[in-house]
Amino acid sequence: QSVLTQPPSVSGAPGQKVTISCTGSSSNIGAGYDVHWYQQLPGTAPKVLIYANNNRPLGVPDRFSGSKSGTSASLAITGLQAEDEADYYCQSYDSSLSGWVFGGGTKLTVL
Amino acid sequence: QVQLVGSGGGVVQPGRSLRLSCAASGFTFSSYAMHWVRQAPGKGLEWVALIWSDGGNKYYADSVKGRFSISRDNSKKTLYLQMNSLRAEDTAVYYCARMDVGVTGTIYYYNALDVWGQGTTVTVSS
Numbered sequence: 001q002s003v004l005t006q007p008p009s010v011s012g013a014p015g016q017k018v019t020i021s022c023t024g025s026s027s028n029i030g031a032g033y034d035v036h037w038y039q040q041l042p043g044t045a046p047k048v049l050i051y052a053n054n055n056r057p058l059g060v061p062d063r064f065s066g067s068k069s070g071t072s073a074s075l076a077i078t079g080l081q082a083e084d085e086a087d088y089y090c091q092s093y094d095s096s097l098s099g100w101v102f103g104g105g106t107k108l109t110v111l
Numbered sequence: 112q113v114q115l116v117g118s119g120g121g122v123v124q125p126g127r128s129l130r131l132s133c134a135a136s137g138f139t140f141s142s143y144a145m146h147w148v149r150q151a152p153g154k155g156l157e158w159v160a161l162i163w164s165d166g167g168n169k170y171y172a173d174s175v176k177g178r179f180s181i182s183r184d185n186s187k188k189t190l191y192l193q194m195n196s197l198r199a200e201d202t203a204v205y206y207c208a209r210m211d212v213g214v215t216g217t218i219y220y221y222n223a224l225d226v227w228g229q230g231t232t233v234t235v236s237s
Contacts (some may be wrong), residue, residue, distance in 0.1 A: 002155065036223035038156075045206055045230055046148075046156065051223035089156050093221045099170055100146065100221070105155035 003028060004090050004103035011109040012080045020106045022073045022090035028101060030071035033093040037066055037075045040087045040105075049088070050075060077108070085110045113137040113226055115207050120231035123197055133190040133207030133228050141165070141185040144210045146224055147192045149203035149233075159205070160192065164212070175201075197235045204230040 005023040012018040022035060029035055035053050038046035048057050050066035053073065063079045073092075077084055090103040119131040133145070147159040160181040161170045169181050180193040190207050207228040213220035 034221065034223075038224075040156075045227040046224075047227070048223045048225050051225070057225070087155075091156075091224070097173075099172055100158040100161065102148075102156040102158060 002104040003094055003097070003101040004092060006088075006090060006103035006106045008104070009107045009109065011111055013111045014080050014082065016080050017076060017078045018080060018108065019077075020075045020088055020090075020108070022075070022103050024071050024073075024092060024094075024101075026071060027096035028071075028092045028094040029068065029073055031095055033095075035066070035068050035073040036091045037064075037073075038089045038091065040089065042086070046089065080110050082110050084108060115209065115226055115228035117205065117207050117228040117231040120205065120233045122234045122236060124237050125198060125235055127197055128193070128195045129197060129233060131192040131194065131205055131207075131231055131233070133192075135188045135190070135209070138209075138226075140183075140188040142211075144212050145181075145183060145190045146208045146210055147181060147190075148206045148208055148224070148227075149201075150206070150230075151200070151203040154203075157203075161210070162190070194233070197233075199235050202233060202235050204232050206230045 010018050037050040039049045040046040053068040054066045065076045067074050088106045094101045114136045117133045123129050146161050162181045178196045182191045208224035209226045210224050211222040
């Protein structure tokens with residue numbers, strides 16, 4: 001059971017919008033620690049998609065956006081494309097564990 | 112270019128040891144904290160360990176505490192993970208990743224794991 005909770009799967013048709021939630025607690029997201037999002041394509045290493053809650057690295061399309069409120073964070077993907085089909089992970093720091101934590105991951109299927 | 116290249120994986124029997132390495136290039140290795148993150152077959156990402164940029168602080172996941180040891184040689188730009196008393200549940204792809212840490216007064220800001228190695232596979236099986 002992951003410290004950060006994500007839905008196992010989400011899906012959407014090309015062009016649609018999907019949102020992936022990441023629910024934590026008062027010792028991680030709620031404590032003010034930044035949330036980062038990663039995209040993992042099959043057979044490859046994860047890649048940073050959103051850093052520090054709502055910032056995109058150079059090269060990441062503005063179709064991807066992040067937000068954070070209270071003990072939760074969300075990743076939104078608009079204008080879904082076939083190439084967005086991947087696993088997505090949220091990540092933060094947990095002060096109770098004195099360690100870094102990942103969500104369980106969400107598999108995005110583009111219908 | 113900025114790169115991390117992991118090595119040292121393989122097939123090992125339960126109870127035995129293995130040492131992973133991660134060679135850095137294209138950036139100032141000694142300026143970054145470094146993580147090991149693993150991914151069991153068909154499963155999600157699991158944080159394993161972190162070492163501070165100067166090697167002064169080390170942190171471990173409960174699942175590996177007392178069995179695994181993270182270290183680094185900044186002169187060789189290399190990160191290590193010594194894995195002892197290996198178990199079947201340690202079977203995974205092991206990734207190294209860098210993380211920048213910001214400090215304001217006594218508050219630390221943990222940035223994203225922004226560069227990842229390609230992963231090295233460890234299989235624990237008799």
